[in-house]
Amino acid sequence: MAHFICGTCGTQYAETEAPPERCLICADERQYVPAAGQRWTTLEAMRRTLAATFRQDGGVLGIGTAPSFGIGQRALLLRTPAGNVLWDCISLIDDAMVEIIGALGGIQAIAISHPHYYTSMVEWSRRFGGAPVHLHAADRQWALRPDACLDFWEGETKEILPGLTLIRAGGHYAGGTVLHWDRGGPEGRGALMTGDILQVTADSRFLGFMRSYPNYIPLGAAAVRRVADSVSGFDFDAIYGAFWDRVIPRGARAALDASVARHIHWLGRGALE
Ligand SMILES: [Zn+2]
Numbered sequence: 001m002a003h004f005i006c007g008t009c010g011t012q013y014a015e016t017e018a019p020p021e022r023c024l025i026c027a028d029e030r031q032y033v034p035a036a037g038q039r040w041t042t043l044e045a046m047r048r049t050l051a052a053t054f055r056q057d058g059g060v061l062g063i064g065t066a067p068s069f070g071i072g073q074r075a076l077l078l079r080t081p082a083g084n085v086l087w088d089c090i091s092l093i094d095d096a097m098v099e100i101i102g103a104l105g106g107i108q109a110i111a112i113s114h115p116h117y118y119t120s121m122v123e124w125s126r127r128f129g130g131a132p133v134h135l136h137a138a139d140r141q142w143a144l145r146p147d148a149c150l151d152f153w154e155g156e157t158k159e160i161l162p163g164l165t166l167i168r169a170g171g172h173y174a175g176g177t178v179l180h181w182d183r184g185g186p187e188g189r190g191a192l193m194t195g196d197i198l199q200v201t202a203d204s205r206f207l208g209f210m211r212s213y214p215n216y217i218p219l220g221a222a223a224v225r226r227v228a229d230s231v232s233g234f235d236f237d238a239i240y241g242a243f244w245d246r247v248i249p250r251g252a253r254a255a256l257d258a259s260v261a262r263h264i265h266w267l268g269r270g271a272l273e
């Protein structure tokens, strides 16, 4: 028996004798099965060839994998006086990572933007004292390793620690979530952690909004406006995306406004210019 992990998206499944027939996350139109076919691995196999990487990204401790694995995102360890939160997640978790993060105070809660980063969330919770994993209930069907640590929250916002609030933005996934940190950002003027929900672009000056990034399926104007409206009541100056160096360190609200206008422009008459 093993908890198999999809090699393409990094999702860990409930324990089975043989690998699942297919990865439900990758079979969905928002992800993809590679032309070479579905691949499976396990944490034990990954630990033989992969190592964790730690570095500051926009002043926040990032946790990634080398070589890159799955979608290639890095998680963030948000360190606050009230405790540490792991924002988003990665598939690899090993003894060295537990020791290093433990020395920084461990993890009191885990929150994840959307199913592409659910990865090995249950393993992470177990290694850190059963920390709750906060997932929006609208994406419940995509939690493929059920466990008591999973907290499916409902509604539009949820404060998980003082100053750290989850916001349901929707868009990319129905339960697409961003995290507002009131003291976050290089100057402490507030930050949004956005995963793929507001995707920081390659130039780190704009944001993209897609139903599928690998398959180039855009979101419509109403969905993009809803994402922007969901965060409009929160103060922030920085935005942290899902990947290394995809950080807008300041002026992020203006970047969001400009990005929404640009996206909607090109959805409409832009294509005729
Ligand atoms: Zn997959």
Ligand SMILES: [Zn+2]
Pocket: 114, 116, 172, 196
């Ligand atoms: Zn995604």
